Amino acid sequence: MTTAYITHYLCDKHNLGADHPESPQRLGAIQNRLINGQLLDFLRCFEAQAATREQLLATHDADYVAAIFARSPEQGQVELDPDTFMMPHTLNASLYAAGAVIQGIDLVMNKQVENAFCAVRPPGHHAEFDKAMGFCLFNNIAVGAKYAVTELGLERVAIVDFDVHHGNGTENIFQSDQRVLYASSYQHPFYPFADPGASHDNIVHIPLEAGSNGKVFRQAISEQLLPTLQAFQPELILISAGFDAHKEDPMGQLRLDESDYVWITEQLMAVADEYCNGRIVSVLEGGYNLDALGRAAFCHIKSLMRL
Numbered sequence: 001m002t003t004a005y006i007t008h009y010l011c012d013k014h015n016l017g018a019d020h021p022e023s024p025q026r027l028g029a030i031q032n033r034l035i036n037g038q039l040l041d042f043l044r045c046f047e048a049q050a051a052t053r054e055q056l057l058a059t060h061d062a063d064y065v066a067a068i069f070a071r072s073p074e075q076g077q078v079e080l081d082p083d084t085f086m087m088p089h090t091l092n093a094s095l096y097a098a099g100a101v102i103q104g105i106d107l108v109m110n111k112q113v114e115n116a117f118c119a120v121r122p123p124g125h126h127a128e129f130d131k132a133m134g135f136c137l138f139n140n141i142a143v144g145a146k147y148a149v150t151e152l153g154l155e156r157v158a159i160v161d162f163d164v165h166h167g168n169g170t171e172n173i174f175q176s177d178q179r180v181l182y183a184s185s186y187q188h189p190f191y192p193f194a195d196p197g198a199s200h201d202n203i204v205h206i207p208l209e210a211g212s213n214g215k216v217f218r219q220a221i222s223e224q225l226l227p228t229l230q231a232f233q234p235e236l237i238l239i240s241a242g243f244d245a246h247k248e249d250p251m252g253q254l255r256l257d258e259s260d261y262v263w264i265t266e267q268l269m270a271v272a273d274e275y276c277n278g279r280i281v282s283v284l285e286g287g288y289n290l291d292a293l294g295r296a297a298f299c300h301i302k303s304l305m306r307l
Helices: 025-036 053-057 062-071 090-109 140-150 168-174 214-232 258-275 290-304
Strands: 003-007 044-047 078-081 084-086 115-118 157-161 180-187 203-208 236-241 280-284
Touching: 003 025, 003 090, 003 290, 025 280, 025 290, 053 062, 053 090, 053 140, 062 078, 062 090, 084 090, 090 115, 090 140, 090 236, 090 280, 115 290, 140 157, 140 168, 140 236, 140 280, 157 168, 157 214, 168 180, 180 214, 203 214, 214 258, 236 258, 258 280, 258 290, 280 290
Parallel strands: 003 044, 003 115, 115 280, 157 180, 157 236, 180 203, 236 280
Antiparallel strands: 078 084
């Protein structure tokens, strides 16, 4: 058994210009670090398959999906919100980003690989049922989780989000779906600037103050996330792997480093080993300092490979 690495060249084509932090260079930073660290040859590399419109409709409002398809420009850019734009390649990139998660789930559920990392963009965890925001059009990880519970019949899917920003979109989509546990650690108060409130039912909030370091992060995860995951006994773990909580990232003020990403990956793998035969699919979200992103993602993927 091994780790799948799923990506698609069209995810690099989504390009909003040199001034936009969600740049094509993000995927290159990860791949270059994997090559330099001699890991890429030991991964099972797959070209992502595109999500179908029907798979998107299981997660998103039909009018919203239709509007995204209709607004895809032949040239120039279209603004969906102040941070979120489409250019001619954005729609296809978004379809492959969401489809990669479904593909990863199929690979681990069919025991072709032990776990998977989806190196895709644009990210997804801010996209709500009927709204684009925060660089996100379709909620990639939510599309995957919906597929797992509706098409594969899983009864307990856990989504763990360690991006510096709260995944408001994922919470919005699953807040009343008891088949999916959503747990999010994030800087607070911070974008998306809504008070998510207390943890409840299938939603776990782990807010961290600006300046929180790895010690604070690990304590919060140990006290609030891990016992909840163990009680939930997931059949599959999905990870919204945002690396913008790194201390070198310009988009946040948390103080994590590579060792913290190794630690949380190992903690989640231990839960997966106990309850779901190691099944994990990890999906890239944020991470905007290219060097820090490459290092942190490398450590995360290396941990998934049990190296």
